Amino acid sequence: MALRPVTRRSVADQVFDQVLDDVLDGELAVGEPLPSERRLAEVLGISRPAVREALQRVAQTGLVEVRHGGATTVRDFRRAAGLDLLPRLLVRGGRLDAAIARSVIEARAEVGPGIAAKAAERGGPGLAAELDRVVAELEATTESIRWQGLALDYWDLLVDGADSLVFRLMFNSLRTAYEPALPALAAVLGAEVGQVEPYRLLAAAVRAGDGATARAAATRVLTPTAEALLAAFDAMEEDA
Amino acid sequence: MALRPVTRRSVADQVFDQVLDDVLDGELAVGEPLPSERRLAEVLGISRPAVREALQRVAQTGLVEVRHGGATTVRDFRRAAGLDLLPRLLVRGGRLDAAIARSVIEARAEVGPGIAAKAAERGGPGLAAELDRVVAELEATTESIRWQGLALDYWDLLVDGADSLVFRLMFNSLRTAYEPALPALAAVLGAEVGQVEPYRLLAAAVRAGDGATARAAATRVLTPTAEALLAAFDAMEEDA
DNA sequence: CGGGTCAAGTGGTCTTACCACTTGACCACC
DNA sequence: GGTGGTCAAGTGGTAAGACCACTTGACCCG
Numbered sequence A, B: 001m002a003l004r005p006v007t008r009r010s011v012a013d014q015v016f017d018q019v020l021d022d023v024l025d026g027e028l029a030v031g032e033p034l035p036s037e038r039r040l041a042e043v044l045g046i047s048r049p050a051v052r053e054a055l056q057r058v059a060q061t062g063l064v065e066v067r068h069g070g071a072t073t074v075r076d077f078r079r080a081a082g083l084d085l086l087p088r089l090l091v092r093g094g095r096l097d098a099a100i101a102r103s104v105i106e107a108r109a110e111v112g113p114g115i116a117a118k119a120a121e122r123g124g125p126g127l128a129a130e131l132d133r134v135v136a137e138l139e140a141t142t143e144s145i146r147w148q149g150l151a152l153d154y155w156d157l158l159v160d161g162a163d164s165l166v167f168r169l170m171f172n173s174l175r176t177a178y179e180p181a182l183p184a185l186a187a188v189l190g191a192e193v194g195q196v197e198p199y200r201l202l203a204a205a206v207r208a209g210d211g212a213t214a215r216a217a218a219t220r221v222l223t224p225t226a227e228a229l230l231a232a233f234d235a236m237e238e239d240a
Numbered sequence C: 001c002g003g004g005t006c007a008a009g010t011g012g013t014c015t016t017a018c019c020a021c022t023t024g025a026c027c028a029c030c
Numbered sequence D: 001g002g003t004g005g006t007c008a009a010g011t012g013g014t015a016a017g018a019c020c021a022c023t024t025g026a027c028c029c030g
Helices: A011-025 A037-044 A048-061 A083-090 A098-140 A144-162 A165-192 A197-208 A211-239 B011-025 B037-044 B048-061 B083-090 B098-140 B144-162 B165-192 B197-208 B211-239
Strands: B064-066 B072-074
Touching: A011 A037, A011 A048, A011 A083, A037 A048, A048 B048, A083 A098, A083 A165, A083 B083, A083 B165, A098 A144, A098 A165, A098 A197, A098 A211, A098 B098, A098 B165, A144 A165, A144 A197, A165 A211, A165 B083, A165 B098, A165 B165, A197 A211, B011 B037, B011 B048, B011 B083, B037 B048, B048 B064, B083 B098, B083 B165, B098 B144, B098 B165, B098 B197, B098 B211, B144 B165, B144 B197, B165 B211, B197 B211
Parallel strands: none
Antiparallel strands: B064 B072
């Protein structure tokens, strides 16, 4: 009996999602005014405070601008939104957006090695020991989803070791986007299970405090999954 | 007569800021429950919907978790927050946080070259032409603040050229954090005004479509300001 | 001790009313 | 012709009070 947590979404949550989707889909053009709060409340059959909660949250993400006395208008999310919007963009309507996913992989390949280098310079043997522990678990794991989860933990440790709040926040945003898609990705990445060696080498570079080597090792950690995922996306698009 | 826009902050905004600050300052420990919405409304002398708007927004940033029927509790923002929180962290209480600023500079140095490389590979001569236009303006500018503003525009173009949504969103978040501090930074960076050459070389690399050269050129663009800022922060801390 | 019950407290929602602000039309006045 | 004042309509901002839905923990029972 496989039970899944029951989800109860508040009305404000639902409105929030609806407005977000409409803006991201372009159904609401940039500069266009939204219906008034009263009108939205009436049309949606909910109270005005509920509408307000949703709109205020949308405003905080930068997708709309609400002006006292004036209309609430749609903004260009490509200009105004921050990285926190990524999870919403990556998986839309329950489906992965291949273009965005490619962009995520690119960014990962670009930023990851830098994090590894900083971690090597600052983490010390304590970090290396923790990494080794995860490596040991990786080695003993055959299940794909769990394997990917451990890989994420591994990077979590590296980000901690890099001791940079900006990288930490970036990682959090990326992880939040990545995690919901993990089961789907794990299916594609099944082949990678077992390639523990790059992770071991990276941990060794961290232990040695060797930033340059860690940087190169990180690239070797990231490249296989990047290539597998990109190939999978290409195949997906040919299907469509 | 130097007029500045009048700012009217809603009560929900003020509560939002207060709670955010209390959490970031650690006045509210992780795991600790917040007062109930009714209690907050009473203590602050405002209505409950106003409190709710604020708390829902705080929850969206990941700093607290609100559970129906249970208490609203503080979360560890280092684990839960995304990059959108950066502006709030960088400047706290009207003052720049040196540690965070260092982290921003680090990240910029790490990510910037990658963006430049992608832009060179994908931007084409059209992008190069736009960059050259900004370079010409840079050359003609002696005022420090305006110079920094143009530098930001230059990077904005590069990010567009890189054609990566993730980098775009990262840049937006960083820019939002950077911009309020720009006047203060410009004062420190006054010496850099006039070093247009690196920007010109980077534009040339973009025109040539040479990613590797662009990467190196970007480093040369970023290094001078990075060093100047780091030195300034060190001096700041000695004062204190 | 396991399990059911219940009351208290909390967040979720609705309704209604009023305040503050923006907008645009209209109109005097120079 | 343009300047500024006035006003009404519409919008977002706020308040108050009442219920509903849920969690928690104390309590009681078998």
